[in-house]
Amino acid sequence: MPNPTAAFLVIGDEILSGRTREANVQVLATALAAAGIDLVEVRVIRDGLEPIVTAVNALRSTHDQVFTSGGIGPTHDDVTADSVAAAFGVPIDVRDDARAMLEELVRRRGVPMAEGILRMARIPDGAALIGNKLSGAPGFSLGNVHVMAGVPTIFAAMVEELVPTLPGGAPTVSGSLVVERGEAYFAAALAEFARTHDDLTIGSYPFRDDDRFAVEVVVRGRDRVRVDEAVARLAVVLNEA
Amino acid sequence: MPNPTAAFLVIGDEILSGRTREANVQVLATALAAAGIDLVEVRVIRDGLEPIVTAVNALRSTHDQVFTSGGIGPTHDDVTADSVAAAFGVPIDVRDDARAMLEELVRRRGVPMAEGILRMARIPDGAALIGNKLSGAPGFSLGNVHVMAGVPTIFAAMVEELVPTLPGGAPTVSGSLVVERGEAYFAAALAEFARTHDDLTIGSYPFRDDDRFAVEVVVRGRDRVRVDEAVARLAVVLNEA
Incomplete structure (x- = not known):
C-alpha cells in the first residue's frame, strides 16, 4: 500500500x-x-491572502496532509489563519480554548495582556488546536491542513506534537556510500543497478569537500535489510565499474 | 511599472x-x-519526468522567469533536461557546442572521456547555454526557463553569469530595526504605519537569540531614502507604542 502523501507550504x-x-x-x-x-x-x-488561499486549495485536494509554517503571529503581516479560513470558506474569530492558552501564557510570563495577543486566538471554525511545549500560541488543524508557527524552535515543537498523531505508513530508511570518483564514470553501472532494484530509490549527489570532489550515493527504501544489502552490493558494483 | 516576476523550481x-x-x-x-x-x-x-513537466508548464506561463536547480548531472536520476524538453515539446540530443565545453573540461582536468560525461551535453533544441567559471558542464535557457546545477558552488556561479543578462526592474532595498519587546505590544502601531506607507512592505520577524526574545522589523521598498526614513520614523513610533 502506498504511503500517505504530504505537501509543505x-x-x-x-x-x-x-x-x-x-x-x-x-x-x-x-x-x-x-x-x-x-x-x-x-x-x-x-x-498574502490570495497566494495562501490558492496554494492551500491546490495542495489540500491533491495531498493527504498539508502543513504550513509562518504567519500566525500578532502583526498585520500575519494573515495565515484568516487565509486558511477563507480557503475553507469557514468563519474565524477569537475562540475560548485558544484564548485560555494565551491567558495562561501571559500569566506564566508575568506580562500584560494585549489586543495583539488575543489576535493569536483567532481560530477558524471547526479547527483542532496544535499545542507545543515552548509557546502558548497555538497552531491548528483544519481538515487535512495543519497550520504551524514559523519560528524554528516553535515549529519543531509543533511538529513533534502533531506528526505522531497522523495516520502514517512504512517509514523510509536509507543508507549511503561515498564514491571518490566523478559520477559520470559509474553512471551506467548505477543506472543498471537502479533498474534492477525498482523497490528502492537511488540518488547520486556530487559534493566538494575542501578540494576533494566526491559523490554520495544514497539508497532509500522501506526495508532496512534490503537497503543495507543494496548498499553493500553497490560498493562492489561501483568499485568494479 | 511592476518588476518582472520569477519562480524557482x-x-x-x-x-x-x-x-x-x-x-x-x-x-x-x-x-x-x-x-x-x-x-x-x-x-x-x-x-521525476511528470512532476517536472507539470511544474515547469505551470510556472513558465505565470511568471516572467523560471529558474531550476538540480538534476543536470550524468546519472540515471538526472532527468531535468529531458523533462524540460518534454515540457516544451522539443527534441533533445547531444549538441556540438555543449560537447565542446565538456571535451575542454576533460582536457583541462586530464581525465578520460566517458559516456556519462556526454550525457551532460544533451541540450533541448533551441536552448542557449549557461556557462560558469567552475565547471564545464553547462546549464541552459529555453524560453523563459533557466536550468542550472544543484551543487551550490556551481549554482552560484551560474546565477552570477545569468541573472545580470535578464531584463530587470527596480532593485529591492531594505532596512531593519530590532525591537526588544513582544511584537503583540506594538502590533497595532505597526499595522497603522504599514497602512499609511503602502509603497513599502513591512515585515515583523520574532527571533530568539540565546535567552532573549526580540523582533526584527524589516522595511522593503524601491527607494533607499524612503526606506531609511521609514526605519528612522518606526524607531520613534514603536518606542512610543
Whole structure:
C-alpha cells in the first residue's frame, strides 16, 4: 500500500527576499520520513491572502496532509489563519480554548495582556488546536491542513506534537556510500543497478569537500535489510565499474 | 511599472527526504532582489519526468522567469533536461557546442572521456547555454526557463553569469530595526504605519537569540531614502507604542 502523501507550504516573504535562509523543511521532512508520510512537494509563497488561499486549495485536494509554517503571529503581516479560513470558506474569530492558552501564557510570563495577543486566538471554525511545549500560541488543524508557527524552535515543537498523531505508513530508511570518483564514470553501472532494484530509490549527489570532489550515493527504501544489502552490493558494483 | 516576476523550481529528492538542507534559494533570492526581479514562489519537487513537466508548464506561463536547480548531472536520476524538453515539446540530443565545453573540461582536468560525461551535453533544441567559471558542464535557457546545477558552488556561479543578462526592474532595498519587546505590544502601531506607507512592505520577524526574545522589523521598498526614513520614523513610533 502506498504511503500517505504530504505537501509543505512555507509562508515566507522573508525567504523569498533572501533575508532568511529557510530552516523548517528539513525538520518536517525528517519527521515525516520517520512516520511513513511521503513529502512530495514544498512551496514557498508570499504572506498574502490570495497566494495562501490558492496554494492551500491546490495542495489540500491533491495531498493527504498539508502543513504550513509562518504567519500566525500578532502583526498585520500575519494573515495565515484568516487565509486558511477563507480557503475553507469557514468563519474565524477569537475562540475560548485558544484564548485560555494565551491567558495562561501571559500569566506564566508575568506580562500584560494585549489586543495583539488575543489576535493569536483567532481560530477558524471547526479547527483542532496544535499545542507545543515552548509557546502558548497555538497552531491548528483544519481538515487535512495543519497550520504551524514559523519560528524554528516553535515549529519543531509543533511538529513533534502533531506528526505522531497522523495516520502514517512504512517509514523510509536509507543508507549511503561515498564514491571518490566523478559520477559520470559509474553512471551506467548505477543506472543498471537502479533498474534492477525498482523497490528502492537511488540518488547520486556530487559534493566538494575542501578540494576533494566526491559523490554520495544514497539508497532509500522501506526495508532496512534490503537497503543495507543494496548498499553493500553497490560498493562492489561501483568499485568494479 | 511592476518588476518582472520569477519562480524557482528546486528539483530535490534529497531535500524532500530530509537528507540535505536546501542551500540555493537564498543565493538566487538575493541576486534577483538586486536585479529588480521579484521572486514570488519557490517549489521543491521530486526528481521525476511528470512532476517536472507539470511544474515547469505551470510556472513558465505565470511568471516572467523560471529558474531550476538540480538534476543536470550524468546519472540515471538526472532527468531535468529531458523533462524540460518534454515540457516544451522539443527534441533533445547531444549538441556540438555543449560537447565542446565538456571535451575542454576533460582536457583541462586530464581525465578520460566517458559516456556519462556526454550525457551532460544533451541540450533541448533551441536552448542557449549557461556557462560558469567552475565547471564545464553547462546549464541552459529555453524560453523563459533557466536550468542550472544543484551543487551550490556551481549554482552560484551560474546565477552570477545569468541573472545580470535578464531584463530587470527596480532593485529591492531594505532596512531593519530590532525591537526588544513582544511584537503583540506594538502590533497595532505597526499595522497603522504599514497602512499609511503602502509603497513599502513591512515585515515583523520574532527571533530568539540565546535567552532573549526580540523582533526584527524589516522595511522593503524601491527607494533607499524612503526606506531609511521609514526605519528612522518606526524607531520613534514603536518606542512610543
